[in-house]
Amino acid sequence: MIYLTQIIYINTNEEAAFHQFENVAIPLISKYNGRLLLRLRPTDTNVIESNIETPYEIHIVEFASQKDFDSFKIDKKKTRFYT
Template sequence: MIYLTQLIHIVPGQEKVFDQFEDIALSTIGKYNGRLFFRLRPDEKSFIEIGTDKPYEIHFLGFDTEQDFENFKKDKKRREFLHLKEQSIKTSLLIKGTKI
């Protein structure tokens, strides 16, 4: 299994657009042997110390294989709505790992 952690920073005022994209993207994960372990929207009290911009959301998910993840990214329905992602996300950082 591969594990992914994503730190997402939103364009101010585009929260609803982001939610529209996430509804589509997250509902597609299971189709490609993926699992959403958690989706966090941390508030100010969640941070003990921070040296960068605070993320709007943090996602932790996994896919059985790298190919499953690639297939998810190429999903036709998800790709139809990438414009919502591009409109709403300022930056994101994807951290990929495996269980050892």
């Protein structure tokens, strides 16, 4: 198993673009033998201690293998958002 923790920051006023990306990317995780284990949107009031800016979201994701994760990373439905 491959476990990933994603700490996600987005540019100001880019929430809609991020959500468009997520609407494509999250369903693709299972296509590549993965699972979104946790999707959290922290706020300053629920952070106990931090040495970084509060992120927009935190994701914990697992994939069955490195090959599955590598295939997910290059899926064209997802990569079109940042190429």
